[in-house]
Amino acid sequence: MLNEHPSAGDLLRDWRQRRRLSQLALAVDAEISQRHQSFLESGRSQPSREMVLRLTERLSVPLRERNMILTAAGFAPIYQERPLDAPELGAARAAIDQILQGHEPHPALAVDRNWTLLSANKAVGVLMTGIADHLVGGEINVLRLSLHPEGLASRIVNFQEWRAHILTRLVHEIDVSAAPRLAALLEELKSYPTPPHAMSKRAGPVVEGGIVVPLMLSSDEGPLSFISTTTVFGTAIDVTLSEMTIETFFPANPETASSMAKLLARS
Numbered sequence: 001m002l003n004e005h006p007s008a009g010d011l012l013r014d015w016r017q018r019r020r021l022s023q024l025a026l027a028v029d030a031e032i033s034q035r036h037q038s039f040l041e042s043g044r045s046q047p048s049r050e051m052v053l054r055l056t057e058r059l060s061v062p063l064r065e066r067n068m069i070l071t072a073a074g075f076a077p078i079y080q081e082r083p084l085d086a087p088e089l090g091a092a093r094a095a096i097d098q099i100l101q102g103h104e105p106h107p108a109l110a111v112d113r114n115w116t117l118l119s120a121n122k123a124v125g126v127l128m129t130g131i132a133d134h135l136v137g138g139e140i141n142v143l144r145l146s147l148h149p150e151g152l153a154s155r156i157v158n159f160q161e162w163r164a165h166i167l168t169r170l171v172h173e174i175d176v177s178a179a180p181r182l183a184a185l186l187e188e189l190k191s192y193p194t195p196p197h198a199m200s201k202r203a204g205p206v207v208e209g210g211i212v213v214p215l216m217l218s219s220d221e222g223p224l225s226f227i228s229t230t231t232v233f234g235t236a237i238d239v240t241l242s243e244m245t246i247e248t249f250f251p252a253n254p255e256t257a258s259s260m261a262k263l264l265a266r267s
Contacts, residue, residue, distance in 0.1 A: 005072075006072065007043055007072055008040075008046070008047055008052065008069050008070075008072040008073035008074075009040050009041045009042060009043045009047075010041075010043075010072075011065075011068065011069045011072055012040060012041055012047070012052075012055055012056075012059075012069065013041040014178075015056070015059045015061050015065070015178075016041075016059060018175070018178060019059050019060070021059075023037045023038055023041070024037075026055070026058065026059070029058050030054055030055055030058050032051075040055075046073065046074075047073050049070065049073070049075045052066075052069055052070055052073050052075065053066070053070075053078075056069055060176075062113075062176075062177050062178075062242065062243070063079040063236075063237070063238075063239045063242045063243075064079075064081070064239050064242075064243070065177075065178065066078075066079060067079050067239070079237060079238065079239050079242075080238055080239065081238065081239035081240055082238055082240055083240070084118060084119075084240060088238075089238065089240070089241065092233065092241055096110050096119060096244075096246065097119070099231065099246055099248070100119060100120065100121040100246070101121055103121060103123070103248050104121050104122060104123050104264060105123050105260045105261045105263070105264040105265075106123055106226070106248070106249055106250060106251060106257075106260055107120070107121065107123040107124045107126075107127060107226070107248075107249045107260075108120070108121050108123070108124070108246065108247065108248040108249065109121070109124050109142065109246070109247050110244055110245070110246045110247075111142050111244070111245055111247065112240075112243050112244060112245075113173070113177060113179055113182070113243035113244075113245075114141070114179060114181045114182060114185070115141050115142045115143045115144075115182075115185065116139055116140065116141055116142075117139075117140040117141070117142055118244065122264060122267060123260060123263075123264055125267065126260075126263045126264055126267050127152075127217065127219070127224075127263075128145075130155075131145065131150070131151055131152070132148075132150035132151065134150075135148055135150060135151050141185065142247075143166055143170065143185060143189060144185070144188070144189070146162070146166065147163055147166060147189050147192050148192060149192060149193055149195060152217065153192070153195045154195045154197065155217050155218045155219075156195075156198075156215070156216065156217060157216035157217065157218060157223060158213075158214070158215075158216045159194065159195055159197070159198035160194070160198050161213055162213065162215055162216075163189075163194075164213075165213040166189065167186065167189060167190065170182060170185065170186050170189070171186065174186060212227050212228075214226055214227050214252050215227075215228065215249065219259065219263065220263070221259035221260075221262055221263055222255065222259055223255075223256075224251075224256045224259055224260065225251070225252035225253055225255075225256050226249035226250060226251060226252055226256065227249070227250050227252050228247055228248065228249050228250075229247075229248050229250065230245055230246070230247060230248075231245070231246040231248065232244070232245055232246070
């Protein structure tokens with residue numbers, strides 16, 4: 001938006017349009033009149049705190065952005081953002097650790113909404129051999145690590161399919177969250193060159209005959225093939241937890257399961 005300090009009405013309109021809803025559709029869902037909805041968006045009426053919460057809930061606005069709309073409307077933010085090591089997040093942190101460690105010898109990691117690595121199990125480290133230092137020093141972005149030519153790109157056997165999957169997912173996450181860092185990350189990832197081994201292979205959303213897009217990696221124990229699942233805190237009311245995703249990778253075949261056990265045992 002061009003306005004440096006958008007009003008609550010501007011922000012509500014932007015999220016409604018992002019969700020591809022008409023004023024009437026949102027008004028019906030929120031149980032208000034279309035006229036009132038129009039007045040809220042134009043600034044002719046100021047939303048109450050309860051109205052902001054009602055509309056942002058129905059628009060599935062992320063908690064961070066709900067706080068922004070509350071602030072723009074003149075109210076204090078209500079969703080706290082605690083660091084992951086805060087005592088209040090102890091139970092959640094224990095659950096994350098249990099998932100990550102319990103998933104060994106297969107890789108699992110936790111990331112924030114910008115795909116910054118928050119935590120990972122030992123199996124992830126086993127697969128990071130040969131990665132350039134600048135990609136694993138300081139703040140680590142998992143998608144950059146995956147597609148960067150000095151990252152895992154040269155070892156991803158089905159690079160074209162995996163890249164298409166990553167970019168499609170990222171476009172969807174940008175649409176859902178409107179996170180500006182994700183938009184910049186998307187452009188960065190799209191600029192990366194295709195590794196030589198993948199130049200002659202087609203890009204596509206699925207692997208022939210498959211049911212999901214696997215991550216296929218070369219390793220010292222031979223080819224590895226994983227299918228991934230995503231876990232989120234579905235009832236989180238803390239900004240940090242609401243933006244966290246746990247990515248777990250399961251062996252797609254018995255050979256991968258055996259190879260990962262051997263690789264972790266040698267680490």
